[in-house]
Amino acid sequence: xxxxxxxTVDFSKPLPSRDGTRLIQFREALREAMSEEMRRDPRVFLMxxxxxxxxxxxxxxxxxxxxxxxxxxxxxxxxxxxxxxxxVGAAMYGLRPIIEFMSWSFSLVAADPILNNVPKxxxxxxxxxxxxxxxxxxxxxxxxxxxxxxxxxxxxYANVPGVKIVIPSNPYDAKGLLKTAIRDDDPVFFLESxxxxxxxxxxxxxxxxxxxxxxxxAREGDDCTxxxxxxxxxxxxxxxxxxxxxxxxxxxxxxxxxxxxxxxxILTSLRKTxxxxxxxxxxxxxxxxxxxxxxxxxxxxDWLDTPPVRVNTEDVPTPYAKGxxxxxxxxxxxxxxxxxxxxx
Amino acid sequence: MTQAHAPTPAPSPxxxxxxxxASRRRMAEQLPDATLIKWLRDMFLIREFExxxxxxxxxxxxxxxxxxxxxxxxxxxxTINALQPDDPIVHAYRDxxxxxxxGMDPRACMAEMFGRASGxxxxxGGSMHMFDKPHWFFGGHGIVGAQTPLGTGLAFAAKYECEVxxxxxxxxxxxxxxxxxxxxxxxxxxDGALNQGALHxxxxxxGLYSIPVIxxxxxxxxxxxxxxxxxxxxxxxxxxxxxxxxxxxxxIDGFDVMELYDHFKPLVDACREEQRPAFVDLKTYRYxxxxxxxxxxxxxxxxxxxxKAKDSIDCMAAYLMxxxxxxxxxxxxxxxxxxxxxxxxxALVRDSVxxxxxxxxxxxxxxxxxxxxxxxxxxxxxAEYVKGARNPLL
Numbered sequence: 001x002x003x004x005x006x007x008t009v010d011f012s013k014p015l016p017s018r019d020g021t022r023l024i025q026f027r028e029a030l031r032e033a034m035s036e037e038m039r040r041d042p043r044v045f046l047m048x049x050x051x052x053x054x055x056x057x058x059x060x061x062x063x064x065x066x067x068x069x070x071x072x073x074x075x076x077x078x079x080x081x082x083x084x085x086x087x088v089g090a091a092m093y094g095l096r097p098i099i100e101f102m103s104w105s106f107s108l109v110a111a112d113p114i115l116n117n118v119p120k121x122x123x124x125x126x127x128x129x130x131x132x133x134x135x136x137x138x139x140x141x142x143x144x145x146x147x148x149x150x151x152x153x154x155x156x157y158a159n160v161p162g163v164k165i166v167i168p169s170n171p172y173d174a175k176g177l178l179k180t181a182i183r184d185d186d187p188v189f190f191l192e193s194x195x196x197x198x199x200x201x202x203x204x205x206x207x208x209x210x211x212x213x214x215x216x217x218a219r220e221g222d223d224c225t226x227x228x229x230x231x232x233x234x235x236x237x238x239x240x241x242x243x244x245x246x247x248x249x250x251x252x253x254x255x256x257x258x259x260x261x262x263x264x265x266i267l268t269s270l271r272k273t274x275x276x277x278x279x280x281x282x283x284x285x286x287x288x289x290x291x292x293x294x295x296x297x298x299x300x301x302d303w304l305d306t307p308p309v310r311v312n313t314e315d316v317p318t319p320y321a322k323g324x325x326x327x328x329x330x331x332x333x334x335x336x337x338x339x340x341x342x343x344x
Numbered sequence: 345m346t347q348a349h350a351p352t353p354a355p356s357p358x359x360x361x362x363x364x365x366a367s368r369r370r371m372a373e374q375l376p377d378a379t380l381i382k383w384l385r386d387m388f389l390i391r392e393f394e395x396x397x398x399x400x401x402x403x404x405x406x407x408x409x410x411x412x413x414x415x416x417x418x419x420x421x422x423t424i425n426a427l428q429p430d431d432p433i434v435h436a437y438r439d440x441x442x443x444x445x446x447g448m449d450p451r452a453c454m455a456e457m458f459g460r461a462s463g464x465x466x467x468x469g470g471s472m473h474m475f476d477k478p479h480w481f482f483g484g485h486g487i488v489g490a491q492t493p494l495g496t497g498l499a500f501a502a503k504y505e506c507e508v509x510x511x512x513x514x515x516x517x518x519x520x521x522x523x524x525x526x527x528x529x530x531x532x533x534x535d536g537a538l539n540q541g542a543l544h545x546x547x548x549x550x551g552l553y554s555i556p557v558i559x560x561x562x563x564x565x566x567x568x569x570x571x572x573x574x575x576x577x578x579x580x581x582x583x584x585x586x587x588x589x590x591x592x593x594x595x596i597d598g599f600d601v602m603e604l605y606d607h608f609k610p611l612v613d614a615c616r617e618e619q620r621p622a623f624v625d626l627k628t629y630r631y632x633x634x635x636x637x638x639x640x641x642x643x644x645x646x647x648x649x650x651x652k653a654k655d656s657i658d659c660m661a662a663y664l665m666x667x668x669x670x671x672x673x674x675x676x677x678x679x680x681x682x683x684x685x686x687x688x689x690x691a692l693v694r695d696s697v698x699x700x701x702x703x704x705x706x707x708x709x710x711x712x713x714x715x716x717x718x719x720x721x722x723x724x725x726x727a728e729y730v731k732g733a734r735n736p737l738l
Contacts, residue, residue: 002520003511042509071508077552082493082545089497089529092482093432094513095504112490112542125475125483126465127714127732161724162715185717213722260722295725 004043004094009183011211018172020202027060027197029171030136033178034061034098036207038068041096044182047074047083048100048137057102058138058197084110084135088117091187092129098182101137104191105151118187119162134181136190139167140231140281141318143194144325150318154230155282157189158258158291164212165258167191169233171201173256176210183209193231213260217269221249224339225269227292228279229255232311232330236279239335250339258288266292267300274305275342279330284312309338371609372602373668377676380668383425383601384660384677385685387417390441391657392693393450394632397440397457397471400697401636406457409486410471413441415631418656419562420445422604423530423626426612430517430525432480432498434491435532437472438562438630439484442532448476450696452737460703462736467706468714478516478737488533489540492559495531496546499557502527503619528616529557536567538576538585550621551589558615558622559591562598568634569642586623598628599656602663707733 001007024032038044046061046068052075055062065073076083080101087097101107107114114135121131141150158165164186168174174192181188218233219240226236233254240250251269255262270276276296280289289310296308311330319325372380394412401410413420420441424433435442443453448464456463457471465475474484482498485491505513505524512522537543538561550557561582565572573579586593592614596607608624615622629651633640664677677685713732716723723729 002514004509004514043513045504045508071504074553077548079545079548081542082496082549085490085493085542085546086497086500086549089434089482089494089499090501090504091497092494093498093501093505094515095501112487113493116487116490117485117494121483122717123714124465124469124473125477125714125735126463126468127735128465128475128477128738129482130717132717161727164716164723213720259724260720261725263722263725291725298725 004041006041006183009180009209011209015176015210016204016206016208018202020204022202022205023200024171024203025197026171026174026192026199027058029175029203030060030178030192031062031064032203033175033182035064035067037179037182038072043094044096044098045072045074046098046100047076047087049076049078049102051075051100056100058194060100060197080106080110081113085113085117087133088113088121088131091131091133092121096132096182098134098136101135103149103151103194104137104139104153105149107135107137107153108151115157115160119160123162130185131187132185134178134188134190136178136192138194139191140193140195141313141325141329142231144320144322145318146320147317152282152313153189154191154258155287158288159286162187163259164188165191166212166256167230167258168256169196169230169254171199171203173210173216173254175203176208177212177256180209180212184212191230196231210256212257213262214256215262215265216254216256217251217265218254219250219252221251221273223248223273224250224275224277224342225266225273226250226252226277226279226335226339227255227266228252229258229288230281232279232281235330235332236335238332239339242332242336243339248339248343261292261295263295263299266296267303270296270300270303274303276304276308277311277335277338277342278308279311279335281313281330283315284310285315287312306342306344309341311335311338371606380602380664381677381685383421384657384664385689386421386445387601387657387660388686389450389689389692390417390420390444392689393440393444393453393696396693396697397454398632398636400457405701406471407459408470408472409437410457410636411438411634412632412636413438413630415651416562416564416598416628417441418601418604419560419598419626419628422598422601423560423608426605426609427528427530428525430480430515431527432482432495432502432529433532434482434495434498434529435484436488436491436534436537437484437486438534439472439474443474443476443481443484446476446481447479448474448481450692451699452476454696455700455703458700458703459705460700461706461710461733462699462703464737466710466714466733466735468710476737480516489537489542492531492533492537492543492546493549495529495559496550496555496557499527499529499550499555500553502529503556526616526619527556528612530560531557532560532562534567535561535563535565535572535576536570537561538582547585547589547591547621547623551591554620556615556619556621558612558624560624560626562628563625564628564630566634566642569638571642582625591621591623593623593625595625595627598626599654599659601656601660
């Protein structure tokens with residue numbers, strides 16, 4: 001096999017069980033994914049603010065400097081525009097950069113490289129150069145960080161063709177999806193949540209890759225389809241448990257990736273429940289929820305018994321005060337109310 | 345604008361017999377006749393190519409924005425010829441000249457502007473986005489300054505290839521498993537990009553990590569219609585920008601291609617050897633407007649004429665046909681040979697226009713190709729992405 005070529009990932013292999021006792025944190029799952037791929041492929045390197053000597057601003061990359069050394073675990077200055085652009089050049093040359101944004105909120109100052117270069121390079125060059133970079137970091141509000149540090153960028157960035165967008169809700173998926181992201185030949189925006197980095201779940205020892213574009217049925221029910229992705233999936237599960245007390249059962253679909261969007265799984269569920277609620281931590285206007293509802297109307301209108309309902313963050317800048325922030329975000333009460341609304 | 349605000353014209357070329365000329369031209373002079381004649385030919389090719397481009401643009405056969413390189417030819421030819429063929433290059437949007445100097449087929453370049461399937465980017469890039477992978481030409485980039493972090497990344501990767509990988513990545517011309525070479529990347533920019541944050545972040549990173557990239561400011565004195573001192577602090581001493589990032593800076597005259605080479609080649613060699621960056625204020629001048637739509641109210645005709653008087657092509661032709669003689673006193677290039685060369689180039693450029701004109705427009709299906717390397721279902725609510733046709737350059 002030629003130098004640096006890797007065997008194609010076999011997605012037909014069944015995924016290992018999610019049940020088990022190897023409980024690790026979300027951040028550790030991310031670290032395992034990166035470390036495993038870095039051991040396999042010397043072209044992969046990690047760069048970002050505080051990823052090396054500080055062990056990661058959120059300790060995601062703890063210990064990686066010791067294992068891989070400073071030439072592959074690279075502390076960058078606070079210079080997103082610069083190092084995101086560098087990653088583009090490095091990827092065009094043939095490396096496989098992982099770029100950590102301490103927060104996706106900070107990616108806004110790198111908008112030009114990540115929106116003008118990354119998704120368009122293959123097209124603009126007439127197929128000569130792709131741009132296989134994984135950009136990853138914390139996305140979304142929830143830690144009282146105020147308006148500037150609480151961005152949910154998926155609503156903005158999903159508008160741009162040419163990138164794949166991944167948004168896991170739990171450690172198991174985080175690991176399998178990040179490994180797939182690193183192996184993918186296209187650019188991937190990988191959205192984590194600072195609020196979930198300490199969440200623990202069983203992550204199997206054996207290696208696995210989760211394919212993009214396949215939603216997970218996180219809970220099964222008959223009365224309504226709850227569609228979500230990222231952290232709010234967990235709020236959906238809380239709401240579903242509460243609704244069960246009132247004998248309302250819901251399908252909870254964890255989309256896992258936004259682009260590709262597994263609309264087929266949504267439609268399959270809708271044929272059973274005939275009701276739809278989309279829960280999205282972006283603002284409502286031109287959001288992912290809008291997109292899901294539109295696609296459902298286009299392709300599954302006849303299966304809807306009642307108008308679809310979306311639960312987004314409130315359409316205001318992110319507030320600081322704890323109570324206001326809670327009221328701003330999707331939560332189990334809002335979700336449960338939305339489900340009840342679809343049931344009349 | 346007053347003459348006092350205009351960029352200072354560089355001194356006219358030294359007299360052939362002056363000791364200054366002898367020392368200045370030492371390095372380039374030692375190159376074989378064929379090399380120097382090729383440089384003259386390439387500069388002339390760019391000039392002719394841009395003339396034809398302007399014509400086609402005026403006839404509305406080329407669309408969009410179009411920025412011509414006329415007047416600056418010596419910069420692309422003098423710098424790019426100081427590189428190895430597998431050193432990476434990235435550029436801004438005034439990019440036809442660099443693509444040609446690097447070896448891009450004029451047909452592919454012209455066809456790209458005509459929006460044809462045979463263009464270097466299959467008609468998806470246009471004038472501002474020339475890409476040529478086999479020649480290590482990483483584009484043509486439309487956003488001012490945005491290409492400078494890319495150039496830094498290219499050089500970073502080349503250094504990583506040496507320091508971490510220990511063998512070459514599978515790039516054009518590379519044999520599998522071949523040991524890596526020390527490289528230098530060139531990141532070209534205009535003086536307008538001096539004020540973009542991207543450049544300053546790139547230079548800081550290059551200084552910090554000691555990345556072998558050379559930022560070449562093609563300082564033609566104007567950022568569109570804004571004279572450099574009206575938009576840039578320390579315009580009289582751009583080396584201040586390099587010093588701020590701990591990067592070696594050089595001011596180089598960009599009119600005499602041989603003098604340019606003499607100053608630039610040692611810098612390339614040093615950056616390659618020491619694997620570190622540099623910054624060059626390359627004084628040049630564009631004869632035409634910023635783009636095809638520029639009425640040039642911001643400068644005088646006199647100013648333009650002053651620069652035209654020391655035209656790099658004229659100077660080089662005069663040198664090869666007069667000053668440079670063999671032991672028998674025969675010049676390196678005869679009038680007839682020069683005439684022949686001009687005819688050859690004109691025919692080549694005419695051919696590129698004909699080729700472009702006769703090339704098919706892109707297949708409508710190409711609209712949906714080259715969006716993803718690895719297309720999969722449900723990436724879009726409306727588009728079905730497909731694998732693209734093979735790029736004509738690959």
